[in-house]
Amino acid sequence: MAAIMDHVETEQVLRAHGGGGEMTGRLIAEHLLPKLANECLSPLTDGAVLSWPASSVVFTTDSYVVTPLEFPGGDIGRMAVCGTVNDLAVMGAVPVALSLGLIIEEGLPIATLDRITQSIAVAARQAGVCVVTGDTKVIERRGEPGMFVNTAGIGRLRDGCRLDLGRVEPGDVIIVNGRIAEHGLAIMSVRAGLEFDSDLRSDAEPLADLIGGLFDEGVDVKFLRDATRGGLAGVLADLSEQAQLTVEIDERSIPLSRTAKHAAEMLGLDPLTVANEGKVVCVVAADDAERALRRLQSDPLGRSAAIIGKVTNMHPPLVELITIAGGRRIVQRPYGEELPRIC
Amino acid sequence: MAAIMDHVETEQVLRAHGGGGEMTGRLIAEHLLPKLANECLSPLTDGAVLSWPASSVVFTTDSYVVTPLEFPGGDIGRMAVCGTVNDLAVMGAVPVALSLGLIIEEGLPIATLDRITQSIAVAARQAGVCVVTGDTKVIERRGEPGMFVNTAGIGRLRDGCRLDLGRVEPGDVIIVNGRIAEHGLAIMSVRAGLEFDSDLRSDAEPLADLIGGLFDEGVDVKFLRDATRGGLAGVLADLSEQAQLTVEIDERSIPLSRTAKHAAEMLGLDPLTVANEGKVVCVVAADDAERALRRLQSDPLGRSAAIIGKVTNMHPPLVELITIAGGRRIVQRPYGEELPRIC
Numbered sequence: 001m002a003a004i005m006d007h008v009e010t011e012q013v014l015r016a017h018g019g020g021g022e023m024t025g026r027l028i029a030e031h032l033l034p035k036l037a038n039e040c041l042s043p044l045t046d047g048a049v050l051s052w053p054a055s056s057v058v059f060t061t062d063s064y065v066v067t068p069l070e071f072p073g074g075d076i077g078r079m080a081v082c083g084t085v086n087d088l089a090v091m092g093a094v095p096v097a098l099s100l101g102l103i104i105e106e107g108l109p110i111a112t113l114d115r116i117t118q119s120i121a122v123a124a125r126q127a128g129v130c131v132v133t134g135d136t137k138v139i140e141r142r143g144e145p146g147m148f149v150n151t152a153g154i155g156r157l158r159d160g161c162r163l164d165l166g167r168v169e170p171g172d173v174i175i176v177n178g179r180i181a182e183h184g185l186a187i188m189s190v191r192a193g194l195e196f197d198s199d200l201r202s203d204a205e206p207l208a209d210l211i212g213g214l215f216d217e218g219v220d221v222k223f224l225r226d227a228t229r230g231g232l233a234g235v236l237a238d239l240s241e242q243a244q245l246t247v248e249i250d251e252r253s254i255p256l257s258r259t260a261k262h263a264a265e266m267l268g269l270d271p272l273t274v275a276n277e278g279k280v281v282c283v284v285a286a287d288d289a290e291r292a293l294r295r296l297q298s299d300p301l302g303r304s305a306a307i308i309g310k311v312t313n314m315h316p317p318l319v320e321l322i323t324i325a326g327g328r329r330i331v332q333r334p335y336g337e338e339l340p341r342i343c
Numbered sequence: 344m345a346a347i348m349d350h351v352e353t354e355q356v357l358r359a360h361g362g363g364g365e366m367t368g369r370l371i372a373e374h375l376l377p378k379l380a381n382e383c384l385s386p387l388t389d390g391a392v393l394s395w396p397a398s399s400v401v402f403t404t405d406s407y408v409v410t411p412l413e414f415p416g417g418d419i420g421r422m423a424v425c426g427t428v429n430d431l432a433v434m435g436a437v438p439v440a441l442s443l444g445l446i447i448e449e450g451l452p453i454a455t456l457d458r459i460t461q462s463i464a465v466a467a468r469q470a471g472v473c474v475v476t477g478d479t480k481v482i483e484r485r486g487e488p489g490m491f492v493n494t495a496g497i498g499r500l501r502d503g504c505r506l507d508l509g510r511v512e513p514g515d516v517i518i519v520n521g522r523i524a525e526h527g528l529a530i531m532s533v534r535a536g537l538e539f540d541s542d543l544r545s546d547a548e549p550l551a552d553l554i555g556g557l558f559d560e561g562v563d564v565k566f567l568r569d570a571t572r573g574g575l576a577g578v579l580a581d582l583s584e585q586a587q588l589t590v591e592i593d594e595r596s597i598p599l600s601r602t603a604k605h606a607a608e609m610l611g612l613d614p615l616t617v618a619n620e621g622k623v624v625c626v627v628a629a630d631d632a633e634r635a636l637r638r639l640q641s642d643p644l645g646r647s648a649a650i651i652g653k654v655t656n657m658h659p660p661l662v663e664l665i666t667i668a669g670g671r672r673i674v675q676r677p678y679g680e681e682l683p684r685i686c
Binding site for chain 2: 022048052055056062063065132134135138139152275333336
């Protein structure tokens with residue numbers, strides 16, 4: 001019986017792994033710590049103490065419920081790290097540390113947990129952050145066992161960062177750092193069992209260094225937002241509504257791969273509303289636009305960066321797309337959930 | 344149809360509320376912000392910026408998966424606030440701000456969400472913290488729709504706090520701030536449909552002020568831990584194992600109500616291993632024990648505080664209980680999960 005239990009324990013997450021007892025300790029010690037260890041996390045105290053030589057803390061959180069857990073180009077763990085790092089970066093912060101809350105359905109293969117934990121470790125290293133505190137819960141399964149991941153993050157506000165929607169004005173230029181819609185389409189195509197070209201992969205990437213480059217370059221950056229749920233359309237709708245200005249974008253200049261365009265058509269989706277996990281919308285002063293673009297393009301995560309439009313004072317304020325055919329259409333914020341559990 | 348949709352929208356959380364579009368915005372604006380509003384949260388940016396006049400940040404996280412969502416003495420929202428505040432407090436921090444990650448199952452009555460959000464707001468006010476950033480996801484339901492809550496928290500490390508397991512030594516005194524096991528037993532009794540006395544309620548309370556009192560009093564506090572999952576037994580087992588010292592506790596002195604004792608017997612549970620949400624185990628220098636006890640007892644959340652045992656250098660290091668009958672038994676850390684989804 002003991003042998004069977006031991007076997008089961010190494011293969012699947014059990015409800016007992018979530019009880020806060022001996023088995024929880026072993027799950028953490030054997031499967032989480034070896035990959036994520038650092039001096040803050042390893043003592044397994046109730047939290048982490050970080051020295052903080054800065055006058056501000058930027059604090060953010062996101063939960064991830066994506067299915068499937070693993071998909072071309074990433075997994076829920078990589079997304080959780082990139083998403084939270086990117087939320088800090090678009091606030092003008094240098095990401096410093098993450099917390100990690102895992103809610104695991106019983107029956108999840110330990111091998112899956114190990115791959116996702118490893119992926120978290122790799123993404124965190126890439127982003128220059130550590131997971132410094134965490135929590136693990138186990139719940140009953142619903143069908144195929146999955147997991148939910150919450151990451152909260154803290155960062156240091158950059159000196160001289162002047163992000164402020166109130167500074168956005170007509171003439172400002174809108175830049176995106178690369179091809180849109182690939183995250184959501186990669187996941188939808190897996191779910192639909194469709195086989196598109198192999199280059200349709202999630203774009204989940206940590207963007208803090210890319211964004212930092214703009215500040216280092218002295219670009220007058222006025223607004224940043226990562227285009228996740230709701231896609232590019234959601235970000236531009238927020239921008240227009242909150243700044244009370246019109247945003248005019250040019251469909252021809254929006255980076256979109258042929259594969260993604262094709263996939264979106266097959267799935268009946270508007271690429272503008274599809275989630276990304278490695279795309280940031282930047283609003284910069286017109287005079288700085290070319291410099292900002294060059295800086296972004298010099299980074300591997302911004303190679304396909306493009307100026308996609310500008311801010312105008314047309315009334316009423318809305319988001320207007322100049323189509324490839326030369327027409328104009330109003331871009332709406334997606335209403336409900338077109339793509340459930342995409343992030 | 345529009346009228347029907349509007350009706351449905353106000354009654355239940357729908358999948359579309361999680362899409363990051365118009366409906367997500369309305370759910371947040373109409374049901375979350377009114378109760379939680381503060382200057383950091385209200386702009387609904389990707390995160391919060393907090394000025395930080397301290398040299399350290401303490402950072403922690405916890406997810407809550409308790410069922411039922413509401414129970415005598417509390418609900419998942421109150422627990423999520425208290426639990427994270429208490430994790431900061433036992434690290435020696437003054438809690439400052441919380442993040443709030445909601446994962447809601449579609450079909451959850453909006454009225455339930457409203458009550459839990461209100462409870463979060465009340466508990467946060469009581470604890471002197473604000474929810475400064477958040478995230479909302481909606482997933483498909485499994486049976487009766489529920490929700491999961493993640494809170495991460497940041498706090499400022501208290502000056503002069505010398506919590507350090509390495510300082511724990513034989514002779515140190517172990518204090519708990521009140522009656523144990525009531526949180527877990529309250530929940531289990533609801534689940535079992537058993538009707539115990541009405542005074543069996545969750546003890547979910549924020550303990551930061553209570554704990555702060557010990558530091559203000561100048562008590563030499565060496566170790567603090569809130570006794571949640573795994574109960575008092577889990578904390579003492581950790582203490583003994585990590586300090587490599589024996590912990591001797593006296594069953595007669597452990598605060599336990601007759602109702603809780605009776606409930607534990609009926610449910611076949613050891614009160615020592617049952618989760619609490621408002622109990623902290625304190626290890627203090629022997630000379631300071633009486634002063635610490637009086638200070639705790641002067642706070643409403645410590646009225647039933649008691650000295651329950653001491654640290655000794657008996658070998659091998661273990662947790663030993665002197666029973667009411669005068670016998671001795673070794674207290675084991677719970678192995679797996681006796682009480683699923685208790686916190």
